[in-house]
Amino acid sequence: MIKKIALLGFMLVLFRLGGAQELQCSVSVVAPSVQGTNKQVFETLQTAIIEFLNGQKWTDNVYSPEERIQCSVMINIKEIKSVDDFSGTIQIQARRPVYNSAYSSILFNYLDQDFDFRYVEFEPLIYNPNSFESNLVGVLAYYAYVILGFDYDSFSKLGGSTYMEKAQDIVNQAQNSPQKGWRSFESTRNRYWLVENYLNQQHRPLRECMYQYHRKGLDMMSNKPEEGRKEVLSAIEKLQKVHRAKPGSFAVQVFFDAKSEELINIFSESFSMEKGRAIEVLSEVDPANASKYSKSLTGNQ
Structure with missing residues (x-):
């Protein structure tokens, strides 16, 4: 059986090195506390995020459809600051299948309270790895790489380093962003500290x-x-x-x-x-x- 488990791990690596995109993410955008506004924009945003997360190629590896990482994103919009400016929270969860069972183990489950962003309806979400142009895109890309980092680490020792480093690149690019969640001095529990901890040698265990x-x-x-x-x-x-x-x-x-x-x-x-x-x-x-x-x-x- 140990040989079978080892073979499974080897096959997973082959699938990912070898084509579907990496994420199979369900997305929900809700605004229960927002009154008196056209909520069609939230449906449009939800569709745009689904297409962005599931359609983007996040790695150089090749996934088969059944290998895609199961995850979910729920955005709760609590305030509309102006026509295109929103404030709320984003909850991210990622799961990992357990060998020879129907059970999936939760890898990552986090509620990010610092989520302010600008979204113009029907405007495409485009990720540029070389610059920070949108807090919405930056946060989504950051968590996509965090999900990949956690998933790869669960299948091979320190296997997620590349993706956590990409998440850290986004943190570094966002240092001059006016939105919260990216800087060390703002909190001890935010996007900055998550990747800092994860890549810090003291956290290798x-x-x-x-x-x-x-x-x-x-x-x-x-x-x-x-x-x-x-x-x-x-x-x-x-x-x-x-x-x-x-x-x-x-x-x-x-x-x-x-x-x-x-x-x-x-x-x-x-x-x-x-x-x-x-x-x-x-x-x-x-x-x-x-x-x-x-x-x-x-x-x-």
Whole structure:
């Protein structure tokens, strides 16, 4: 079975090196709090974003249709500042199939609160990798590369570096943009810090965790659940080094925003000693959810 799993990984690499575009993204643009305006523009925007994300070629690799990364984007427009200027939030989620199962694991799930943009209805969304011309296009391209970075890291160790570096290029180009979310001094939890953390050498154990957790852990669990859980626990233990060096790391919290419920499900089937170790490690590296892990995994509500 290990050989079969290894073959699967090799085939995935071949598909991506070898043609559909990379993303299969569902998009929703809503404006429940906006009154008294023509909401047709939101439908037009939604269509434009779908075409942009799913039609753009984001890598030099070739994907088969079934290999496209499943993801979703939800934009909640909260304010119309002028005819073409909007303000709101953008929620991004990406999922990864687990080998030999119908289950998809959430890789990335993040609500970005800093999303102001200009959109002229029917104006095409065009990405220029050499300059920052539109906050709407810049944010969408940034998250497309982040999704790719997370996905590739889950299939090969540090495999997503190229795409996280492209996301960082967008951050660098956006430094003179008037919109928020791109600069280090604005917040400790924004687009700047996500890629900074992810590419920082101190966070390398997090990226190694991504590979071990998914490739050696989840992909093993349908046939060898005990071995898969052991690998998942070992992967989570890598985060202790990051947490001790950088308590409250934004990138680590993003990881647990996607994984906390899944981890409870995984370790709910553990034997007592393994479950105790899981609670110990998770409570250290994800203190915000410590009580949830303890109550859920011990049954003490």
